[in-house]
Amino acid sequence: MKELRLMKGNEAMAEAAIRAGFDGYFGYPITPQSEVMEHLQKERPAIRTGMVVLQAESEVASINMVYGGAASGKNVLTSSSSPGISLMQEGISYIAAAELPCLIINVVRGGPGLGDIQAAQSDYFQAVKGGGHGDYRLIVLAPSSVQECSDFVKLALELANKYNNPAMLLSDGAIGQMMEKVELFPQQPRWTLEEIRKKKPWATNGRLFNQERHIVTSLHLIPEKLEAHNNHLQAKYKEIEKNEVRYEEIKCDDAEYIIVAYGLASRTAQKTLQLARAEGIKLGLIRPITLFPFPKIPISTYAEKVKGFLTLEMSAGQMVEDVRLAVNGRVPVEFYGRTGGMLPAPDEVLAVVKNVFKI
Amino acid sequence: MNIEMIKPENLVYTKTKLMTDNALSYCPGCGHGTAHRIIMEVIDEMGIQEDTIGIAPVGCSVLAYEFMNIDMQEASHGRAPALATAVKRLWPDKYVFSYQGDGDLAAIGTAETIHACNRGENIVMIFINNGIYGMTGGQMAPTTLPNMKTATSPYGRDVKEMGHPLKMTELIAQLPGTYYVTRQAVHKPANVRKTKKAIRKAFELSKENVGVCFIEIVSNCNSGWKMRPNEANIWMEDNMFPFFPLGDIKVDGQLITK
Ligand SMILES: Cc1ncc(C[n+]2csc(CCOP(=O)(O)OP(=O)(O)O)c2C)c(N)n1
Ligand code: SF4
Ligand SMILES: [Mg+2]
Numbered sequence: 161m162k163e164l165r166l167m168k169g170n171e172a173m174a175e176a177a178i179r180a181g182f183d184g185y186f187g188y189p190i191t192p193q194s195e196v197m198e199h200l201q202k203e204r205p206a207i208r209t210g211m212v213v214l215q216a217e218s219e220v221a222s223i224n225m226v227y228g229g230a231a232s233g234k235n236v237l238t239s240s241s242s243p244g245i246s247l248m249q250e251g252i253s254y255i256a257a258a259e260l261p262c263l264i265i266n267v268v269r270g271g272p273g274l275g276d277i278q279a280a281q282s283d284y285f286q287a288v289k290g291g292g293h294g295d296y297r298l299i300v301l302a303p304s305s306v307q308e309c310s311d312f313v314k315l316a317l318e319l320a321n322k323y324n325n326p327a328m329l330l331s332d333g334a335i336g337q338m339m340e341k342v343e344l345f346p347q348q349p350r351w352t353l354e355e356i357r358k359k360k361p362w363a364t365n366g367r368l369f370n371q372e373r374h375i376v377t378s379l380h381l382i383p384e385k386l387e388a389h390n391n392h393l394q395a396k397y398k399e400i401e402k403n404e405v406r407y408e409e410i411k412c413d414d415a416e417y418i419i420v421a422y423g424l425a426s427r428t429a430q431k432t433l434q435l436a437r438a439e440g441i442k443l444g445l446i447r448p449i450t451l452f453p454f455p456k457i458p459i460s461t462y463a464e465k466v467k468g469f470l471t472l473e474m475s476a477g478q479m480v481e482d483v484r485l486a487v488n489g490r491v492p493v494e495f496y497g498r499t500g501g502m503l504p505a506p507d508e509v510l511a512v513v514k515n516v517f518k519i
Numbered sequence: 520m521n522i523e524m525i526k527p528e529n530l531v532y533t534k535t536k537l538m539t540d541n542a543l544s545y546c547p548g549c550g551h552g553t554a555h556r557i558i559m560e561v562i563d564e565m566g567i568q569e570d571t572i573g574i575a576p577v578g579c580s581v582l583a584y585e586f587m588n589i590d591m592q593e594a595s596h597g598r599a600p601a602l603a604t605a606v607k608r609l610w611p612d613k614y615v616f617s618y619q620g621d622g623d624l625a626a627i628g629t630a631e632t633i634h635a636c637n638r639g640e641n642i643v644m645i646f647i648n649n650g651i652y653g654m655t656g657g658q659m660a661p662t663t664l665p666n667m668k669t670a671t672s673p674y675g676r677d678v679k680e681m682g683h684p685l686k687m688t689e690l691i692a693q694l695p696g697t698y699y700v701t702r703q704a705v706h707k708p709a710n711v712r713k714t715k716k717a718i719r720k721a722f723e724l725s726k727e728n729v730g731v732c733f734i735e736i737v738s739n740c741n742s743g744w745k746m747r748p749n750e751a752n753i754w755m756e757d758n759m760f761p762f763f764p765l766g767d768i769k770v771d772g773q774l775i776t777k
Contacts (some may be wrong), residue, residue: 184609216633222603224594224631228602231592232572234609254595362591365610366569375584377575377593457690 164342165333170195170310172342173239173265176313178205179260181348182263183234184212186225188244191268192333196239209350223251223264230260231376233356233363235317239265242283242331243274245291252326253292259393261320261369263313264298265329267336270501276343278501279334279424284478287330288452295390297397299327299404300423300451305339308449312489314345321359322402330451332474334424341458397453406449409459411437415444417517418462421472422448424503429472431506432513441510441519451479455459459486468492468517475499492516537563537588544582548748550738551580553705554647557715558616559587561722571607571614574599579619579653579740599686603642606765616643622652625661625687632691639696639730643721646733647686649740650759655742661685664762668733669743684762688735692769697732700769704737704760706752729772737763 167175174196177185185205187197197215205211216222222238229236240248245266255262268283270276285291287300299319302311309331318329356363367373380386408426411433412418421429426447436443446462448455459469468491471480480495487493494516498504511518543552562571568589575583577596584591594602599617607615624632626645635642651669652658652687658671662684668674676684692700699721703714714736721732737759741751767775 184605186605214604214608216601217630220598221604221631221634224598224601226603227594227598227605228574228592229605229609231602232606232609236605236609241588250595251598363608364572366571366613367590368569373584373588375593376591377584379581379593416746509565 165342165344166339167342168195168337168339169303169331170267170337171199172306172310173329173363174199175203175312175344176310178203178209178211178235179315179347180314181235182211182237182317183350184214184229185234185238186214186216186222186229186236187238187240188216188219188222188349190241190244192269192336193239193241193265195336196265201287207376209347211350218356219247220251221458223255226262226264227251227255227258227260230255230262231258231363232365235261235321236349237263237265239267241267241269242271249292252298253294253296253412254378255326256262256296256298257294258376260326260376261324262326263316263320263329264326265331265395268330268332270499276501277333279332279474280445280499280501281332281423281425281474282476282478282499283330284451284473284475286327288454288482296393297325297400297452299325300322300330301327302330302449302451303335304423304426304447306335306338306342308434309335310342310344312350316432319404323396325396330423332424371387401453404450405457407454407455408447408449409458410445412444412446412462413445414442416442416467417470417513418444418446418466419472419509419513420446420448420459420468420479421462422437422451424478425472425474428504428506428509432508432509435506435510436513441513444511448479454482454486456482456486460488463487466491468494469519470494470496470513470516472504473497474503520597535560535563536566539586539588541585543586544673545579546742547737548741548751550649550705550736551647553711554645554738555583555586557705557711558645558718561715561719562589565719565722566709567614567722570612571616572610574598574606574615574617576600576617576619576623577654578623580618580620580647581654583618584741586649597623597626598631600622600628600631600640600642600644604635604638604640607640607642614643614722616645618645619647620653621646621650621660621662625685632687633694634695636691636731636733637694637696641725641728642731644733645718645724645730646735647738648735648763649738649743651740651743653743657740657745661687662763664758676730686763688768691731691733692774696730697733697769698772699732700723701733701767702735702763702765704736704765705753706739737765
């Protein structure tokens with residue numbers, strides 16, 4: 161039997177975290193994502209599944225609680241919004257270096273600085289290119305609906321555990337706050353001690369008498385060793401790029417022009433598509449679902465067929481750099497963006513399409 | 520040496536198996552190694568290695584996990600109490616301890632320290648106070664004494680300009696989340712015995728989930744203080760102990776009134 165509910169994106173992510181079998185959540189309130197912890201606390205997850213929920217003293221503390229929890233073999237997550245995610249960056253770098261699976265949710269708001277509390281996509285660079293120090297990558301999933309908010313929490317945990325890598329859900333203030341129908345997935349059991357020992361044999365949860373101790377660290381003082389570790393990480397990221405690219409394409413088969421947009425902006429782009437098609441303009445849409453790994457190959461393939469791309473973002477132009485790398489100069493890659501919580505309107509985008517491609 | 524003497528029946532002391540064979544990275548004379556050893560002895564003697572997780576800091580003891588032969592996590596600078604909080608909450612039946620220096624615990628990690636203590640996390644916190652940043656080459660620490668010379672207070676700590684040394688242990692003892700708070704040392708055998716007793720008490724209490732058990736160890740940093748080890752110990756007795764007096768500060772959740 162389907163379990164349908166009308167929920168905010170933030171609530172759907174919280175509910176999904178309980179249902180996906182997470183063991184712990186550590187967070188600090190910030191708009192526009194405070195409903196995540198609020199929903200968790202209201203739901204009494206300690207009673208429902210035994211999940212631990214703790215309000216930390218800061219995002220610095222919450223990401224380091226995630227570090228400790230993940231290092232002990234538990235499935236843990238945190239959520240925040242842009243300024244809080246900035247505070248977490250040192251911790252995220254440590255987690256990526258120590259190869260700890262966990263989930264970080266960023267419900268992006270307008271920046272830079274304190275910015276505002278409206279929806280934005282201006283944390284793409286931070287999420288996809290690193291954010292913290294050193295050569296590392298997060299697995300980044302971008303939901304565009306409340307349904308995907310729920311589904312991707314579960315998917316992100318699976319991917320994080322598959323690759324021993326932190327995963328990030330890059331949502332935004334609008335998807336976090338808007339209410340939509342969502343089909344909830346059934347409750348998954350939390351891992352038993354035996355499962356933890358089997359699936360995370362490296363975890364630090366007590367050295368058995370007949371075993372070697374486990375250490376979780378990101379320190380490699382000998383340059384040769386650190387380089388070898390970095391090479392290992394890079395090989396893993398290549399593997400992720402090979403296996404885990406996810407994207408959606410709409411009406412690209414006969415398209416002469418393609419919009420590339422993710423998350424909320426992709427919904428505007430879908431509407432633009434309808435308007436364009438009604439006028440006989442052959443417009444298609446590629447929606448990256450994984451921002452890392454980025455769908456380079458499909459974009460590159462369409463670069464052979466179409467006359468141009470328009471990247472649509474709620475930023476001053478961040479993902480457009482990855483689209484340009486994939487297209488590699490073969491056709492024009494134009495950009496249109498609104499910032500600060502301003503949302504592009506479908507007819508506004510259509511006018512841009514006509515203008516830049518001289519249709 | 521008379522090899523004949525090395526027989527089990529003559530053995531009065533042995534290296535605990537919970538210290539690895541790795542050579543300690545500490546300067547000769549430094550208190551860190553002694554502190555490590557007695558913590559490991561306590562865990563060994565209590566037979567709780569299977570149930571103990573340690574959190575190492577950033578500081579000279581960043582490599583504590585190379586020496587402590589148990590499951591260990593290496594935290595970022597100052598955040599060990601956050602890691603310990605999560606591990607203990609997710610594994611409530613385990614023993615979890617953090618091990619931190621004064622820069623780690625009382626400067627960059629002040630918020631994590633105070634809030635872990637205030638929440639009454641059921642963890643053991645070990646605080647090695649040597650009044651200086653040992654690892655980075657002897658800069659001023661939050662616990663550097665007034666007028667003490669360091670690399671970043673080369674003419675002595677001017678408290679008007681650089682602030683006062685922070686008595687973190689007295690501060691956290693005020694919080695209802697702490698249960699047992701004591702200040703000890705490891706520079707003399709009698710102190711080592713007392714400190715070991717305190718550590719044992721802290722681990723035993725931690726099973727009863729009564730809140731934070733906090734042990735400050737006032738320790739030397741002969742390299743950072745630019746003294747010979749013995750001089751450093753004498754200087755510590757003459758200068759550090761008057762400012763950071765040894766003894767219990769809070770027992771059974773009650774502040775000791777002197
Ligand atoms: C975020 C961050 N800031 C600064 C440092 C540099 N750093 C490493 S250890 C240390 C001070 C450690 O002093 P303390 O905690 O007193 O330990 P000790 O070496 O004296 O035992 C500093 C500032 C760092 N590693 N990370
Ligand atoms: S620098 Fe100081 S604290 Fe560090 S090992 Fe040497 S004596 Fe010990
Ligand atoms: Mg120090």
